Amino acid sequence: MTATDLADVTASSATLRRFLHGLPGVDQVGVEARAAGLATRSIKTTAKQFALDLAVRMIDLTTLEGQDTPGKVRALCAKGRRPDPADPSCPPVAAICIYGDLVPVAVEALAGSGIHVAAVATAFPSGRAPLEVKLADTRAAVEAGADEIDMVIDRGAFLAGRYLEVHDEIVATKAACGDAHLKVILETGELATYDNVRRASWLAMLAGADVIKTSTGKVSPAATLPVTLVMLEAVRDFRSQTGRQVGVKAAGGIRAAKEAVRYLVVVNETCGDDWLDPDYFRFGASSLLNDLLMQRRKLSTGWYSGPDYFTLD
Amino acid sequence: MGFDYAPAPESASIVDIAPSYGLYIAGEMVDPVDGTRFKTVNPATEEVLSEVAAAGPEDVDRAVAAARAAYDGTWSRLPARARGKYLYRLARILQERSRELAVLESIDNGKPIRESRDVDLPLVAAHFFYYAGWADKLDHAGFGPDPRPLGVAAQVIPWNFPLLMLAWKIAPALACGNTVVLKPAETTPLTALAFADICRQADLPPGVVNIVTGAGDTGRALVEHPGVDKVAFTGSTEVGRQIARSVAGSRKKVTLELGGKAANIVFDDAPLDQAVEGIVNGIFFNQGHVCCAGSRLLVQESIVDDLLDHLKRRLGTLRLGDPLDKNTDIGAINSPEQLARIRELSSVGEAEGAERWSPPCDLPDRGYWFPPTLFTGVSQAHRIAREEIFGPVLSVLTFRTPAEALEKANNTPYGLSAGVWTEKGSRILWMAQRLRAGVVWANTFNRFDPASPFGGYKESGYGREGGRHGLEAYLDV
Numbered sequence: 001m002t003a004t005d006l007a008d009v010t011a012s013s014a015t016l017r018r019f020l021h022g023l024p025g026v027d028q029v030g031v032e033a034r035a036a037g038l039a040t041r042s043i044k045t046t047a048k049q050f051a052l053d054l055a056v057r058m059i060d061l062t063t064l065e066g067q068d069t070p071g072k073v074r075a076l077c078a079k080g081r082r083p084d085p086a087d088p089s090c091p092p093v094a095a096i097c098i099y100g101d102l103v104p105v106a107v108e109a110l111a112g113s114g115i116h117v118a119a120v121a122t123a124f125p126s127g128r129a130p131l132e133v134k135l136a137d138t139r140a141a142v143e144a145g146a147d148e149i150d151m152v153i154d155r156g157a158f159l160a161g162r163y164l165e166v167h168d169e170i171v172a173t174k175a176a177c178g179d180a181h182l183k184v185i186l187e188t189g190e191l192a193t194y195d196n197v198r199r200a201s202w203l204a205m206l207a208g209a210d211v212i213k214t215s216t217g218k219v220s221p222a223a224t225l226p227v228t229l230v231m232l233e234a235v236r237d238f239r240s241q242t243g244r245q246v247g248v249k250a251a252g253g254i255r256a257a258k259e260a261v262r263y264l265v266v267v268n269e270t271c272g273d274d275w276l277d278p279d280y281f282r283f284g285a286s287s288l289l290n291d292l293l294m295q296r297r298k299l300s301t302g303w304y305s306g307p308d309y310f311t312l313d
Numbered sequence: 314m315g316f317d318y319a320p321a322p323e324s325a326s327i328v329d330i331a332p333s334y335g336l337y338i339a340g341e342m343v344d345p346v347d348g349t350r351f352k353t354v355n356p357a358t359e360e361v362l363s364e365v366a367a368a369g370p371e372d373v374d375r376a377v378a379a380a381r382a383a384y385d386g387t388w389s390r391l392p393a394r395a396r397g398k399y400l401y402r403l404a405r406i407l408q409e410r411s412r413e414l415a416v417l418e419s420i421d422n423g424k425p426i427r428e429s430r431d432v433d434l435p436l437v438a439a440h441f442f443y444y445a446g447w448a449d450k451l452d453h454a455g456f457g458p459d460p461r462p463l464g465v466a467a468q469v470i471p472w473n474f475p476l477l478m479l480a481w482k483i484a485p486a487l488a489c490g491n492t493v494v495l496k497p498a499e500t501t502p503l504t505a506l507a508f509a510d511i512c513r514q515a516d517l518p519p520g521v522v523n524i525v526t527g528a529g530d531t532g533r534a535l536v537e538h539p540g541v542d543k544v545a546f547t548g549s550t551e552v553g554r555q556i557a558r559s560v561a562g563s564r565k566k567v568t569l570e571l572g573g574k575a576a577n578i579v580f581d582d583a584p585l586d587q588a589v590e591g592i593v594n595g596i597f598f599n600q601g602h603v604c605c606a607g608s609r610l611l612v613q614e615s616i617v618d619d620l621l622d623h624l625k626r627r628l629g630t631l632r633l634g635d636p637l638d639k640n641t642d643i644g645a646i647n648s649p650e651q652l653a654r655i656r657e658l659s660s661v662g663e664a665e666g667a668e669r670w671s672p673p674c675d676l677p678d679r680g681y682w683f684p685p686t687l688f689t690g691v692s693q694a695h696r697i698a699r700e701e702i703f704g705p706v707l708s709v710l711t712f713r714t715p716a717e718a719l720e721k722a723n724n725t726p727y728g729l730s731a732g733v734w735t736e737k738g739s740r741i742l743w744m745a746q747r748l749r750a751g752v753v754w755a756n757t758f759n760r761f762d763p764a765s766p767f768g769g770y771k772e773s774g775y776g777r778e779g780g781r782h783g784l785e786a787y788l789d790v
Contacts, residue, residue, distance in 0.1 A: 008390050025736040027756050030587030040427060042321035042639035052315060240622075268316045269630045276316055 003184055006242060010206055013164040021200060026194035026230055033282040035225040041265045044203040045299075048261065052296045053091055055085060055260040055288075058278045060118055060249065062097040062286050064125075064217065070105045072313075073098055077109035086309075087300075093289065094278040095148055098295045099124070100141035107145035118148035118183070122173060125187075125216035127152035131169060138176040149173070150183045152216060153200065155190045163203055170207035183249055183282075184209040188227045189219040195226055201234035211247035217284060222252025228263060245274065251284025257295040260288055318632075321639045322478035323426045328417045328501065333364040336372055336526065337509035339379035340519025346371040351528070353502055356423035357636050357645040357680040366504045366510035370534045373494070376523040377540040380465040380492040383520025388492050389462060392564055392667060397448030400488055402515045404441035407480075410511065411438065418476055419636040421503040423645030423681070424599050426637050432598075436761055439482040439777075443763035444484035447784060451489065454781055456790040462490030463566055463789055464542035469532045469556075470505075471548045472498035472647050473602040473703075480546050481778050484523060489787035491543065492521045496535055498548075499528040500648045516619055533559070541565060545786065547604070550701075550727075550772050568776025568786045570604065570768055571673060575728030575750065576722035577607030577758060580715070581616045584756065589623045592707070594781040595758035597631065597685050599703040602645055605730035606771075607758050609698055610687075614711040621689065621709070628685050629672040646681040647725050655704035657684050662688050662697035667708070693724060701727070715740065723749050728770025732758045751777070 009019040043051055061080045063072060077096055084090035095116035096106050106117045119141035123129035129137075138149055152171050157165045174182050184204040188197050204212050212231055215222035228250045237247045250263055260283060267275050275281050290310045298304050334348060335342040352361045368376070373572040388772070398603050407414065414437075415429040424433075451460050466486045468476035475497055486493045497505035505524050512522045525531060529552070536544045537559050543566045546556050550571040560567055577595045595607025612620050636644035646652040663669050667688040676682040683704055691698050691708040698708045712718040722731055731742050731750040745753040751768045753759060761767070767781035768774060776786045 015371070024583070027584035027587040027736075030590055030756065032586060033585070034578035034590050040431065041318065043318060044321045047317060054316075208650040263314065265470040273315045 006206065010164070010167055013162075016163045016167060016203075020199040020227065023198055026198055028194055030193055030224045031230060035229050035266065038229075038266050038269060039225060041262070043261050043265065048295075049299055051261045051264050052257060052292050052299065054264060055257070055283065056292050056296070057091045057094060058282050059093040059289055060095045060097040060251070060282050060284045061093045061289060062217070062251075064097070064099060064120060064266045068099060068102060069306060070102065070173050073102045074109045075313040077106055079289070079311060080115050081110070081113050083289055084296070085311070087297065090293065090296065094282055097284060099152065100137060100144065100146070103141055103144035103146045104312075116148050117143075118150055119146035120150045120216075122151040124150070124152055124156060125218040127154050127276045128156075131172065133175045134169070135165060135172060138173055142176070142178055142180045146180060147182060150185055150213060152185045153204065156188055158191065158196070158200060158203075167203055168206045170204055170209060174208040181210040182208070183213045183253075184210040184214055185208065185213045187216055187219055188214050189221045194226070194230050197230045198234055201231050202238065205206045205234070205238045205246050209246060211249050211282070213249035213251055213284065215284075216253040217252035220253075223250040223254055225262060225266060227298045229266050229270060232267060232275070236271045236277070245280060247280040248280065249273070249282040249284055254283055254285050255287050255293045257288070260292065287293050318640045320635070322635060323416055323430075323637045323639055325416055325420060328420065330363050330373050330417070334366060334502070334506050334526070335659075336368050336376065337506065337522070337524040338372070338376045339382070339523070340513065340517075343508070345369060346465045351499065353421060353500065354702050355420050355498075355680075356653050357677070359679050362421060362501065365526045367505075368496075368527040368531045368533060368534075368656060369440070371778060373525055373531065373534040373538055376466075376525050377483065377535075378521050378536050379520040381540055382491040383518055384464055385744075387518045387598045388521050389490055393449035393490070394449065396487060396490060397445045397671050399444030399515060399517055400441055400448060400484065401777055403511060403517070404438050404445055404516055407434070407441060408438045411435075414476060416637065416733050419644070422472065423636050423647050425641040425644040426639055427641065428599060433474060433477050436763070437476050440477075440480040440763040441484045444488035447485075448488040451784065451788070454784050456785065456788055460489075460788040465540060466490060466491045466493045466543040466545060467535045467538065467541040468493055468495040468545045469536060469548065470495065470497055472501040473604070475501040475601060476504040476508065479508055481547070483776070484494050485783045486528055486545075486787045488782060489523065489784055494523045494525060494535060494541075496525050496527060498530050499526070502526040536560065543567075543787065546570070553774060555786050567769075568778070568787070569774035570728055570776070570778060571769045571772060571774040573606065573769065573773050574609055574699065574701050574725045574727045575605055575607050575730040575732070576609045576725075576732065577732040578611045578744070579613065579616070579620060580718075580733075580735040580737070580740065581613040582736045584736060585616075585620065587756065588734040589620070589627050591732060591756070591758040592624060593627055593631070593732060596707045597643060597705050598759050600644055600649060600683070600718060602651070602703055603759065605752060605759065607730070607732050608702060608707060610707055610709045611712050611721055612709060613718070614713055615721060617709075617711050619676050624633050624687070625670065625672070628687070631685050633674055633684065634677060635681065635699060639760050646683050646704065651769050652681040652683060655702055655706060658697055658700060659686060659706055660703045661694065662691070662706075662708070665695045665697070667691045667695055667697060671692065693721060699725065715744065719744060719747050723747075726772040729773035730754065741765055782783075
């Protein structure tokens, strides 16, 4: 199938449905076994160093709480710029991920750093609002200076089989983003099956997503290794069919450096080098960063420093 | 810079290999009568690991006599529960020493530590645990009240899963009340000799398990020995035929688990990425040294290009090298003889017009290595579609309809295993009923469980190992 063939896929509700339901199925036992197999890779010494630094550079350092304040966001930005104050060789994170109203604070705090400002939008996390509200939410964040938008899909419409509606909503949000990068959150914990994860991945990519993202972090389970594997297979296959490279963001529930390294192994062995780049793979996380820093320092000094040696922000 | 995995070798210091080994007879390590020894090497480095005794006819005689004495004197008189107790003890010690045994297996056999650690050893212990449970429940196994053991079992095992095949043979034999003389393969004797040590550690009565090392002559002397009541063999069809001939007309009961040329059948509605994993696991697991390997890939013609694209990309990620590296997927070929056979059949494949492909792959300078290889454009008439290669070589054939897939899958003298990949449950059942293979895997491949019987149709042998069915081979029923 070529890129032009794919253009016809979204011509109507029926064609889109046929296409999504015609994707190869995902065998649950098989995909979970493959993910578990990759998780046994043993990443040591130089490979670990490479993985830890790359993981830091891939983090969307996140705070998405009702209690977020400008002070909290400024603290997070400072942490993102210089995650380990004791070690100037530690790279900065990829982005700071916040609610839309706090974007101006982050833009100011990150000026000149090259760190992206990512805002969640479209009535995050549930997505239960009229389209105009979702688009206004998106435009406001972009106008305030966000250069990345994390939108949620309408899971209700998806599960009801109204795929074209979900598609059109993503297209409209993408248009509202302008130059900002669009990450499309599938909320895989609510889609429940791997078949749905694959379909939603293709749906988002067909609609123009720059990145497909597992979860909001508000629903359990959030990111899992097999779900991320299925999404990585989707972006890999999408590029080989269309030539366009879409990124993946694993968000929620990844707290240990060891887990992050496993994700990078899965990226490496599913998609290869091209995706081992902060432009194409991200971690949505908050507490993960400190564990990465702790492991980083252990690797360079040979011993573990206590948690008090790393900043809580 | 790419993500290059640094070496992550499992430490070999955990194993203690003696410079030479004797034979394990009547609970003692004894020297062979004529003093002949042979070398066992690490196939990944060609380094000599140890010298092992070559048992002659007199040694075999001693071993069979020891097994007979133990059968008459202790083992057949023990309450069934006590037999179970010994088997549970063996299982626990195997678990406790699993890391050491996994390393030893990888050193002597060449298989990746990932497999010996995560597949072989857990299955070895599971097999002993499973049959330990049967020991005092044989009345309820469906063979009538109080089924009797056969006596002395002669067991000859191959080099592809040395310790696992030992477990498949010894655990049910002992559970049913038999005593055994086991001959490990000449290229992989070390874990069997370590098992001798485990028998001593478990205080197993002397003579219940005897281990005689040696090559084909030793095996022949053992299976032809008049004091043997039962012969169990896993290995090539050619040797299996010789054994069947030599025991014909005797009282010996025989089970044979021989070669295979399994079809792994992928329909157009298969879960593609998992099918690719299953194909890889089917033929490249244990370097393809697997009797039930999925060595013939039958793909529905409508998806063959897409499937091959995915498969080739996946083969590019296989990591070949040091078997003790925890990230190694493909280890060494077990012996120069096997390597020569794989090379020979591969060149026959090319000469017959099939297209050969391997991913870019650096082979180590020393040791016996063969890259993962696939042949496309293979037809049923090619030798690589008919003969067991027993190496990391996959023959890809296509089909158009389920009936054609079935016909091609069954069109082989072998019948050990088969795989079916489809999202359609009814088709799985339709195929499974008609495939003439002892094991049919649906949407998976090379999965084993001690509770599941395993064995072949046609020239893949007879008798079943594993599960309740596996008891029958060691009972007088």
